Structure formats: C-alpha cells, structure tokens
Amino acid sequence: xxxxxxxxxxxxxxxxxxxxxxxxxxxxxxxxxxxxxxxxxxxxxxxxxxxxxxxxxxxxxxxxxxxxxxxxxxxxxxxxxxxxxxxxxxxxxxxxxxxxxxxxxxxxxxxxxxxxxxxxxxxxxxxxxxxxxxxxxxxxxxxxxxxxxxxxxxxxxxxxxxxxxxxxxxxxxxxxxxxxxxxxxxxxxxxxxxxxxxxxxxxxxxxxxxxxxxxxxxxxxxxxxxxxxxxxxxxxxxxxxxxxxxxxxxxxxxxxxxxxxxxxxxxxxxxxxxxxxxxxxxxxxxxxxxxxxxxxxxxxxxxxxxxxxxxxxxxxxxxxxxxxxxxxxxxxxxxxxxxxxxxxxxxxxxxxxxxxxxxxxxxxxxxxxxxxxxxxxxxxxxxxxxxxxxxxx
Numbered sequence: 001x002x003x004x005x006x007x008x009x010x011x012x013x014x015x016x017x018x019x020x021x022x023x024x025x026x027x028x029x030x031x032x033x034x035x036x037x038x039x040x041x042x043x044x045x046x047x048x049x050x051x052x053x054x055x056x057x058x059x060x061x062x063x064x065x066x067x068x069x070x071x072x073x074x075x076x077x078x079x080x081x082x083x084x085x086x087x088x089x090x091x092x093x094x095x096x097x098x099x100x101x102x103x104x105x106x107x108x109x110x111x112x113x114x115x116x117x118x119x120x121x122x123x124x125x126x127x128x129x130x131x132x133x134x135x136x137x138x139x140x141x142x143x144x145x146x147x148x149x150x151x152x153x154x155x156x157x158x159x160x161x162x163x164x165x166x167x168x169x170x171x172x173x174x175x176x177x178x179x180x181x182x183x184x185x186x187x188x189x190x191x192x193x194x195x196x197x198x199x200x201x202x203x204x205x206x207x208x209x210x211x212x213x214x215x216x217x218x219x220x221x222x223x224x225x226x227x228x229x230x231x232x233x234x235x236x237x238x239x240x241x242x243x244x245x246x247x248x249x250x251x252x253x254x255x256x257x258x259x260x261x262x263x264x265x266x267x268x269x270x271x272x273x274x275x276x277x278x279x280x281x282x283x284x285x286x287x288x289x290x291x292x293x294x295x296x297x298x299x300x301x302x303x304x305x306x307x308x309x310x311x312x313x314x315x316x317x318x319x320x321x322x323x324x325x326x327x328x329x330x331x332x333x334x335x336x337x338x339x340x341x342x343x344x345x346x347x348x349x350x351x352x353x354x355x356x357x358x359x360x361x362x363x364x365x366x367x368x369x370x371x372x373x374x375x376x377x378x379x380x381x382x383x384x385x386x387x388x389x390x391x392x393x
Contacts, residue, residue, distance in 0.1 A: 021061050022393065029065045034058065034393060040083060041142065041388025045090050045360075046379060054141060054388055055093045056080040057107055070115050073122075077108035089380055091144045093151070107156070107164060119173030128157065128165040129181035132222030133236040136264040136276035137301035140317055142358045142386045143342050147299035147321035148278060149238075149258040152286045153193060153213070160256050160285070161185045161218040162238050177227065183220040185240070190214035193291060206373065207248035208331065209291035214243045218256070234278070235261040242284075244293060252293065258282040260299075274305045274315075288323070288336050289366075289377040295326035297336075311348040317341070320363075335367040338381060354390040359383075 021033030039054025059077035066072055081103055110124025127135075134148035144151060150163045157163015167187040173180065193210050218240030225233045237259035244252045260280030268274050280299045288294055298321075305315035323336040344358035364381045368374040 021059065031063045033061045035061065036077070036080075037390050037392045038080070038082065039141070039388060039390040041386045043088070043090065043142065043384060043386040045384030045386075046088065046382045048088055050086055050088055051083060052086050052088060053081045053083045054390065056082060058393065059108065066113070068115075069117075070113055072111075072113050074111040075108055075126075077106075079105040079107050081105075090382070090384060091142065091146065093144055093156075110168075112170075119171060122168075122170050122172075124168065125158070125164060125166050126168055126170060128161045128163060128168065128238065129170060129183040129220040129222040130162040130236055130238040130258065131157075132181055132224060133234045133260060133262055134278045134280070134301065136232075136234070136262055137278055137303040137317065137319075139268050139303060139305075140315070140342055140344060140358060141346075141356055141388065141390065142344075143317075143340065143360050143384075145301050145319060147319040147338065148301050149260070149280050149282050149285055149299055154287070159189070159191065159213065159215055160238065160240055160242070161220050162258060162285075165218075165220075177225055179224045179226075181220075181222040181236075183222075183238075185215075185218040187218075188214075188216055193287070206290055206292060207246065208250070208293075209247045210244050210287055210293055211247050211291075212245040216241050230266050232264040233261065234264075254284040254293075256284050258285045268305065269307075271307045271309060274307070275303070277302045288327075289338075289380055290373060292331060294323050294336070295330055296324035297327070298322050298324065311351075313346040313348065314344070315346075316343050332369055333367075334369075334373075335365055336377070337365040339363040339365065340381065352392045354392070355388075356390065357385075357387050359385040 021035030023031055023033045025032040036058035038056045041054045042051055057077055057079050059075060062074045064072045108125055110122045110126040112120055112122030114120035131150060134150060138145040151157045152160055152162060158166040161168060161183060165185055168183055168185050170181060170183045192212055220238035222236035227233060239255060239257045241255050258280055260278060262278030264276045266274040278301050282297050284293055284295060286294055301319045303315060303317045305313055307313045318341050320339040327336060328334060340363060341361045342358060344356060346354050346356045348354050360383060362381045362383050364378060366374050366377040
C-alpha cells in the first residue's frame with residue numbers, strides 16, 4: 001500500500017486503524033502505529049493573505065491479536081495547530097479550528113473488536129457510516145466537501161453523526177463484493193451553535209438564527225458495492241430527532257434526514273483517471289451561512305483527477321448545495337445556492353511530502369430582500385487561492 005494513502009483517513013479503513021500509519025512497534029500479539037501530517041499553507045481569500053494551519057493532525061493506532069481469530073484495536077487522533085491562531089474561516093475544517101485556540105483538539109477516539117467472519121464493533125468518536133457514502137469527493141486539501149451533508153453546523157459533523165460522530169456505536173461487515181456499516185449515536189446532548197467568528201457577521205444575526213440545539217439518538221447506515229476492481233457504488237442514510245431554539249425564542253422540533261448515493265471509478269492514489277460523484281437529499285440537516293435551519297436541500301459533489309507517472313496529480317471538483325422551496329417560503333423568498341468550482345495540482349514527493357496549489361471559484365447564488373444579510377451569506381464562499389506543503393508522518 002502506498003504511504004501516500006495516509007494523506008486522508010478513509011472511513012473504510014476502520015477495521016485496521018494502523019493500516020495507513022508507520023509501524024513503530026510489533027511483537028507476536030501487539031502492534032502500534034503513528035500517522036497523520038503537518039500541513040502549512042498560504043491562502044489568499046476574503047481580502048486577506050495569511051499563513052494558516054491545514055488541518056494538521058497526529059494519530060496513534062493499536063492492534064492486538066486475541067484468541068479465536070479476534071482482534072482488538074483502538075485509535076486516538078488529535079488535531080494540531082502549530083502555526084498560531086487565525087479568524088479566517090474558508091471551509092468547515094477551518095471554521096472548526098477558529099473556534100478553539102488550543103494546540104490540540106480531539107478528532108477521533110474509539111476502541112473495537114473485529115473478526116474476519118463476524119465483522120467489527122467499535123465504540124467512540126469515529127467517522128460516521130454516512131461518510132462511507134460520500135467520502136469519494138472529499139480529497140481536496142483546502143476547500144472541503146460542503147455539499148455532501150458531512151460537516152454540519154459549521155463543525156465536524158459530530159452532533160448528528162454524519163462526520164466524525166460523537167458517542168457512536170458502529171458495526172461493520174462485508175460479504176464478497178458487498179460491505180456495510182450500521183451506526184447509532186447513544187447520546188442526549190445539547191449545544192450552543194457556534195457564533196460567527198467574523199464580528200460583522202455577528203451583527204446580522206437574524207431572528208430565526210439557530211442558537212441552541214438538542215439532539216437525541218441518531219441512526220445511520222452506509223452500503224458499498226465493489227462492482228469491479230475499479231467501479232464502486234455507495235448508498236446510505238442518516239436521521240435523528242432534534243429540538244432547536246432560535247434567537248427570537250421560537251422553538252422547533254423536527255427530524256433531521258439525509259440520504260443519497262455515490263459512484264466511484266478508480267482509486268485516488270492510483271495512477272491514471274479517478275472520477276467520483278455523489279448526490280443527497282436532506283431535510284433539517286444543517287444551517288445556512290446565517291445560522292438559519294435549512295428545511296430542505298439537494299446536494300451534489302463531483303471530483304475528477306489524473307495522476308501522472310511522475311507523481312503529479314491534477315484535479316477538478318464541482319459542488320452545489322441548493323435549498324428548496326420550503327426554505328424560500330420560510331425566509332421571505334430568500335435563495336440559498338452554495339456552488340463552487342475548485343481546481344488544483346499536487347506533487348507527491350517520495351510518497352511522503354506533498355506540494356500543492358489549489359484555487360476556488362465561487363459560483364454561489366444568494367439572494368435576499370435584506371441586502372446586508374445577502375452580503376454576509378456570501379463572505380465564507382469567496383474566491384481564493386492557496387499554496388502549501390503537507391509533510392506526511
């Protein structure tokens with residue numbers, strides 16, 4: 001397996017948490033691996049040029065051989081911010097980083113057991129079953145997939161289980177070409193929705209901006225069919241009931257739904273063509289750029305890349321999340337269409353250091369009778385360009 005795979009933690013690798021890491025210890029029963037990367041980038045967007053952290057992280061994976069063909073495993077992963085604080089928010093991951101000034105933040109932490117025939121059972125904070133459906137378009141370094149329903153509430157998708165799910169119990173197994181994941185979040189959590197970092201955005205908080213949310217249990221499933229060694233189909237869903245309170249004191253009780261499917265040709269790390277597409281339908285699953293609940297929306301993400309023999313990769317990504325008629329009816333005819341085109345090039349040096357250049361063109365359509373709100377909705381979706389280096393551990 002190419003070490004370059006460590007640039008991204010595929011949910012489908014959960015059975016062997018150290019598979020993408022460097023093994024630092026091994027005996028007859030135990031193995032320990034470390035992984036992750038340090039990513040520094042210079043980005044120009046929203047009228048600013050800054051050196052920022054590129055979601056740097058470090059992880060430790062443990063595997064232990066048990067009796068009767070069982071294995072026990074555990075993984076811990078922390079986000080690392082070695083380059084100082086910033087208020088520049090240009091993606092879901094970067095927004096998450098701007099909300100904390102800690103050097104370390106929790107990304108993953110789970111423990112599980114697995115058997116070749118009976119599958120695996122893991123408990124903790126882990127990539128959600130929904131991520132199996134849509135991970136195939138989320139390989140860009142700078143601008144993440146914000147139309148797939150993964151990173152919700154301007155965070156890591158932990159609250160409703162579609163991203164790095166908190167307090168999740170997950171069962172996985174495979175039969176021939178078919179594999180699946182079943183998940184439940186056993187939680188009863190409430191949280192204050194993160195206020196916008198940009199003070200100007202905070203001034204236009206609307207009466208319907210969601211300020212507090214309470215989630216009960218959520219449920220998810222992801223299905224994968226490897227039709228050939230290069231063609232893969234995915235499908236899945238995630239849902240859960242929640243209660244929300246808006247800034248005007250109004251309350252809402254709804255069921256959060258997201259469901260959809262995807263198709264992939266090739267492997268991101270293999271030479272030649274890689275192509276991926278996923279689409280989803282969602283209801284009360286996320287908020288818009290002003291923190292207002294989106295009653296209904298349709299999302300689509302696509303990614304096309306080519307890896308040349310000289311370890312140089314080029315890619316093109318197109319994403320769109322379009323709120324539906326219920327959104328327009330709820331907010332006086334406002335239109336919310338988050339749309340973008342991202343192009344980039346990566347040079348993979350000795351499968352361990354990656355130099356990259358990525359650019360984003362905003363194609364979004366935000367329209368409101370309140371022009372201040374309209375302007376503020378568009379700020380996080382600005383055009384941008386970034387150059388950086390990723391050192392893979």
